[in-house]
Amino acid sequence: MRLSKLLPFALALVGTLAVALPASAAEVGKPAPGFDGTDSHGKKHTLADYKGKWLVLEWLNHGCPYVRKHYDAKNMQALQAKWTDKGVAWLSVISSAEGKQGYSTPDKANEDVKANAAKPTAVLLDPKGVIGKAYDAKTTPHMVIINPEGVVVYDGAIDSIRSADQDDIAKATPYVDKALEAGLAGKAIDPNQTTPYGCSVKYP
Amino acid sequence: MRPSQLLSLLLSLLLLPGLGGAAPSSVEASHVTVSLVAEHAAVAPGGATTLGLHFDLEPGWHIYWHNPGESGEPPKVKAWRLPPGAEAGPLGWPVPKRVPMGPIMNYGYEGEVVLTAPLTVGPGWPAEATVEADVTWLVCKEDCIPGKATLGLTLPAADAPQPDARWAPVFAAAREATPAEALATLARDGEGLRVTLPTLDAPADAPIDFLPAVEGVVSPSAPVTVERPAEGGVALGLTLAPTAPDTLDALPGLVVVGQGSDRRALRVNAVPADAAPVDGARAPPPPSDAPTSVAWAVLLAFLGGLILNLMPCVFPVLSLKILGFVQQSGEQAAKIRAHGWAFAGGVLVSFWALGGALVALRAGGDRLGWGFQLQSPLFVAVLALMVFALGLALSGLFEVGLALTSVGGSKRFEGLGGSFATGVLATVVATPCTAPFMGPALGYGLTQPPAAAMAVFSGLGFGMAFPYLVLSHAPALLRRLPRPGPWMETFKQAMAFPLFATAVWLLDVFARQAGADAAFRLGLAFVGVAFAAWLWGRGQxxxxxxxxxxxxxxxxxxxxxxxxxxxxxxxxxATAAGDGFWQPWSPDAVAAERRAGRAVFVNFTAAWCISCQVNERVVFRDDDVRAAFRDADAVALKADWTHRDATIADALAEHGREGVPLYLYYPPDPAAPVQVLPPVLTPAMVRDALAGR
Structure with a gap:
């Protein structure tokens, strides 16, 4: 084959490869992966709904001792109340698969909100783990903060001490609280990426 | 929870120290029995023994290594209570295994495991001493159950230590199983890390794994790729965790070879090759990556090579080639094709020579990047003299490559050497210009084994020569070029001037590198070359x-x-005095300004990089651009790579580049990602970046 005949082929190849871009994942500093979820009242939530608002995603499993640590000590509820009062949206996401620990029907999720006096904006039910995997959620709790521009600005642990012991909450650096304080004040978030701790998310 | 377990848990909680009675040495908690044990039944005051936490797990349940992986929590001794003068050391951890939980990867233990702790026995060890430990753990299957207990053990004093018949063999076995240390080097590899064990001799079919001893650096759930380079040893490819620090001085971990009863582990602390102990400083054999990535890099290099033709530093030389084609347009197709391939050969051989030298030097530990040859004043001087001599030839002072201008020569393939030489020259002069696609491809190629790196260089050369190959194979296109005629002599003479300008620019680069005295001597050498050319031309x-x-x-x-x-x-x-606009770059300077919440613009440049210089004059001296810097309160930092500089080479490598230019913009929000601007800038691009558009 003459090289001149190869040219259109080469150009077609270049064009094909140029559009084969890598897939997205939650990454600090990058736009958050889109999601499309249903909450415990049957209402739809997408990332686009929260454009212009600060948004917190909290991975939740009420059977997990690390989640219990923060709910039994009322730490999680206090954070939810403090920040939703300031206009921050807070979505608790349950990515436990049916039959696994933490799996919730809509009724069960609503009961848990009531029993724990939790104050999230909504509880998203993600039994197929689609949202969890899009955000690469590893543990419960696993916390993600998204700014009004839709960019992930924090990804990681709720605080600095990896334990299931309530006594450690007061001693720990409250990463999420600090991140929201800094973020809403227009200041730099540091650290903006930590290793989440807790139980593994019970994916299908 | 079964009633019996509940009972034992309650009992263990009741039997706390001070509540009458010593703590139990063993508790039967949920799904695990935890015991405090010792290597000796009795110890000699002033001696030593080893304590152990023995976990006996129900089938299917596990506890965690000190790096638990992506979830979980390691067992901890919150506090030791020991007789006065005694001291317990840190916990020793047997080699763990991977414990996957769906897509989440953990490191831990199943079955039975003993975590050890060395104990120095003080001289005042009482006759009936007890040691106590407050222990916490997390035991998981699908679900997780945290546990805690205070465990106690009576360790009486004796004249000589008395091994414990039950536990002494367990401790001996644990000591026996302590992994040996092995040498390893660490290298960044784009989004990943490469840990190379040059001396590891593992059977070809043995699986090899890497377990990081630190959290948050290596992604536990990403697969570990294993490469066995021909030179021997093993190279492991790891994926960085999102929480990994920007710079990594060392990576401790375990390398596990084989499985089942043949499983053995080596303890490594992988450090960059230039920091590795000398006796292990063999050139790290880099593993190859997926062939698709190599193909991608070669394709990018090909595109980069194509674009290289349009770069300001290449055009004068290429004008020669264009003239050649015009000249040849009336000749036999075979001859024209031969010239096209000779030119391509010249380009390719030059890229191979430069690439080969670069690969060889890097294998020797030099931290060099593309354009390295221009960091040598000797190379710059020789290039300047060559370009100047070529300019003299074009302006007609003397004749070279007679075949280029001879029409209808008798020999069919005469002057092929001239075409080859043009290819070489074009390549040599092209090196300062890093074309847009070239940086990433070269950056990738140079982290690959030599064969892949050479493939990338071949792609680059082929890309550069491609238009000429197409022309030489398509007579129809050639006929569209202007007809040969006297205008060619004028055009050729005119093309001498870009070459003279190139020579002057190289003289300027040389002056920055070697100083004014050396530049003066190079200027005199120009005169000498002109004299020689004049004398030779007269003779001709x-x-x-x-x-x-x-x-x-x-x-x-x-x-x-x-x-x-x-x-x-x-x-x-170099005389690095700036105009007050640019501040010197360093990684610390970037970090400090970002902490202060300021936007930072970094200009990676070099005197020998002509596209950098074009950007410098057209963009960075632009009043509107400077105003945009002031408006954005952005700090302008310059990293000057005119001379060899390992820190700058590392920073370029971090952004996947092997050469300059590289322009980075860090927005004022430290959480925002760094923006990489294209290598060919316009004032508007910089203004937009600074304005956050």
């Missing part, structure tokens, strides 16, 4: 190209070269 015109003339010409060239090229001190510092 009068037909008197005798031996005597040859000797004089050679002498003039020799003296010029000797005067210009000797006594060059490469270490002479």
């Amino acid at each position: 015109r009068t037909g008197k190209v005798g031996a005597a003339r040859g000797v004089v010409v050679a002498a003039a060239l020799g003296v010029s070269a000797w005067g210009a090229l000797t006594d060059l001190d490469e270490a002479r510092p």
Whole structure:
């Protein structure tokens, strides 16, 4: 084959490869992966709904001792109340698969909100783990903060001490609280990426 | 929870120290029995023993290693209570295994495991001493159950230590199983890390794994790729965790070879090759990556090569080639094709030579990048003299490559050497210009094994030569070029001036590298070369190209070269005085400004990089751009790579580049990602970046 005949082929190849871009994942500093979820009242939530608002995603499993640590000590509820009062949206996401620990029907999720006096904006039910995997959620709790521009600005642990012991909450650096304080004040978030701790998310 | 377990848990909680009675040595908690044990039943005061936490797990349940992986929590001793003068050391951890939980990867233990702790027995060890430990753990299957207990053990004093019949063999086995240390080097590899064990000798079919001893650096759930380079040893490819720090001085971990009863582990602390102990400083054999990535890099390199033709530094030389084609347009197709391939050959051979030198030097531990040859004043001086001589030839002072201008020569393939030489020259002059697609491809290629790196260089060369190959194979296209005629002589002479300008620019680069004295000597060498060219040209015109003339010409060239090229001190510092706009770059400076919440613009440049210089003049001296910097309160930092500099080479490598230019913009929000601007800038691009658009 003459090289001149190869040219259109080469150009077609270049064009094909140029559009084969890598897939997205939650990454600090990058736009958050889109999601499309249903909450415990049957209402739809997408990332686009929260454009212009600060948004917190909290991975939740009420059977997990690390989640219990923060709910039994009322730490999680206090954070939810403090920040939703300031206009921050807070979505608790349950990515436990049916039959696994933490799996919730809509009724069960609503009961848990009531029993724990939790104050999230909504509880998203993600039994197929689609949202969890899009955000690469590893543990419960696993916390993600998204700014009004839709960019992930924090990804990681709720605080600095990896334990299931309530006594450690007061001693720990409250990463999420600090991140929201800094973020809403227009200041730099540091650290903006930590290793989440807790139980593994019970994916299908 | 079964009633019996509940009972034992309650009992263990009740039996706390001080509540009457010593703590139990063993508790049967949910799904695990935890015991405090010792290597000796009795210890000698002033001696030592080893304590152990023994976990006996129900089938299917596990506890965690000190790096638990992506979830979980390791067992901890919150507090030791020991007789006065005694001291317990840190916990020792047997080699763990991977424990996957769906897509989440953990490191831990199943079945039975003993975590050890060395104990120094003080001289005042009482006759009936007890040791106690407050222990916490997390035991998981699908679900997780945290546990805690206070465990106690009576350790009486004796004249000589008495091994415990039950536990002494367990401790002996644990000591026996302690992993040996192995040498390993660490290298960044784009989004990943490469840990190379040059001396590891593992059977070809044995699985090899890497377990990081630190959290948050290596992604536990990403697969570990294993490469066995021909030179021997093993290279492991790891994926960085999102929480990994920007710079990594060392990576401790376990390398596990084999499985089942053949499983053995080595303890490594992988450090960058230039920090590795000398006896292990064999060139790290880099593993190859997926062939698709190599193909991608070669394709990018090909595109980069194509674009290289349009770069300001290449055009004068290429004008020669274009002239050649015009000249040849009336000739036989076979001859034209031959010339096209000779030119391509010249380009390819030059890229291979440069690439080969670069790969070889890097294998020797030099941290070099693309354009390295221009960091050598000797190379710059020789290039300047060559370009100047070529300019003289084009302006008609003397003749070279006669075949290029001879029409209808008798020999069919004459002048192929000239086409080849043009290819070489075009490549050599092209190196300062890093074309947009070239940086990433070269950056990738150079982290690959030599064969893949050479493939990338071949792609680059082929891309650069491609338009000429197409032309030489498509006579129809050639016929569209202007007809040959007297205009060609004028055009050729005019093209001398870009070459003279190139020579002057190289003189400027040389002056920055080697100082004013050396630049003066190089200037004199220009005169010597001009004299030699004039003398030779006269001889050509009068037909008197005798031996005597040859000797004089050679002498003039020799003296010029000797005067210009000797006594060059490469270490002479550049006169780095800026115009007050740019501040010197360093990683610390970037970090400090970002912490202060300021936007940072970094300009990676070099005097020998002509596209950098074009950007410098057209963009960074632009009043509107400077105003945009002031408006954005952005700090302008310059990293000058005119001289060799390992820190700058590392920073370029971090952004996947092997050469300059590289322009980075860090927005004021430290959480925002760094923006990489294209290598060919316009004032608007910089203004937009600064304005956050």
